[in-house]
Amino acid sequence: MGQKRGTLLVCATPIGNLGDITLRAIEVLKSVNLIAAEDSRVTLKLLNHFGIRKPIVIYHQKPKRLEWLLQQLKEGKNIALVCNAGTPSISDPGVPLVKRALQEGITVSPIPGPSAVTAALSVSGLDAQRFLFLGFLPRNQRERKELLEQIKALPFTIVVYESPHRLRENLSDMLEVLNDRVVVLCRELTKLHEEVALTMLSELKRRYERETPVGEFTLVIEGARAERREPDWSKVDETVKSMLGEGRSVKEIAKEVSSKFGVPRSEVYKRSLKLARNFQSS
The missing domain is CATH 3.30.950.10 (Tetrapyrrole methylase, C-terminal domain)
Structure with a gap:
């Protein structure tokens, strides 16, 4: 039976106010075998604030370091991945470690929290x-x-x-x-x-x-605003006339035509009444 592998815990940390850290994140940082950090100086301040003492390894500067971290996970070590602020892997150099861990069949688990x-x-x-x-x-x-x-x-x-x-x-x-x-x-x-x-x-x-x-x-x-195009009223009127010829009610026509052409129901209703009068007098 093979050795049990560790877990890579992707742990969100505060983006500014240290009080925003979650209780679960504190528990994880206290329980893991080591912490993979973007910058050891930043992470050390966080750990010191909460009285946590754990080995810190910089994860993104050397390819050999990434391989070493993967080997630790394969040997059963649990590792917390943290960045300088917020959630790792979001515009952050933690992506390669997460990707390789998944490729190697290692469990990757999110510890949600702050994100800018x-x-x-x-x-x-x-x-x-x-x-x-x-x-x-x-x-x-x-x-x-x-x-x-x-x-x-x-x-x-x-x-x-x-x-x-x-x-x-x-x-x-x-x-x-x-x-x-x-x-x-x-x-x-x-x-x-x-x-x-x-x-x-x-x-x-x-x-x-x-x-x-x-x-x-x-x-x-703000995203791009949709340009409003003037509807083709001649086609609207043609459709109304056709439906009047089928014996449909003005109310029914207004509802259906406004939906089809994306125009106000009240406007279609007024045009339908006018066309209906012309239709009846012809």
């Missing part, structure tokens, strides 16, 4: 039923504009992470490609200087032409 994406969406007031998360936009301007061009016509809310030193040029490109849109600025979420502000891309660009960007930014941007 969901935190920003929750306070944005924008539609979050469907959204596009783009992480950090490409550093190369041509690649950045190409990506924005690909998604500019989509009706879904967009979420992006921004660093302060790239915010100005990225806002300029977003305004150029996406045109002016509603945007919710989420800065320093859960921290002392937290800011959530509803504005426009043009206004935000002007603001940071005057101010120096400071802090960590998540931008929630």
Whole structure:
């Protein structure tokens, strides 16, 4: 009988306020054999705050380190994967370890918790039923504009992470490609200087032409608005006349035709009454 393998526990940690850590995350960090971290200095502060002492291994800098971590899991060690803030593998270098663990048949289990994406969406007031998360936009301007061009016509809310030193040029490109849109600025979420502000891309660009960007930014941007096209009323009228000829009632016609052509039922009803009078007098 083979040796029992360990579990890779993908553990979310606070994005700012340490009080946001979950009870389960604390239990996991206390119970695992070691912690795979993005930056040992950041993780050590978290562990010290909660009085936790565990070996910390940096997981993304050397390929041999990843192989070593996989071997530890195969030998039965339980490992907690953490990033500097929020949920690992979300715009984060933890993906290769998770992917390799799954490929090797090792159990991977989520320990849910804070995430800047969901935190920003929750306070944005924008539609979050469907959204596009783009992480950090490409550093190369041509690649950045190409990506924005690909998604500019989509009706879904967009979420992006921004660093302060790239915010100005990225806002300029977003305004150029996406045109002016509603945007919710989420800065320093859960921290002392937290800011959530509803504005426009043009206004935000002007603001940071005057101010120096400071802090960590998540931008929630309105999706493309559907263009309203004027209905072809001649086709609407033809359909109404055809249905009147079949002996259908005006009420019934208004309901069916408004649904078919995407036009107001009241307008179809008025046109149907007029056409019905003409139909009866002819």
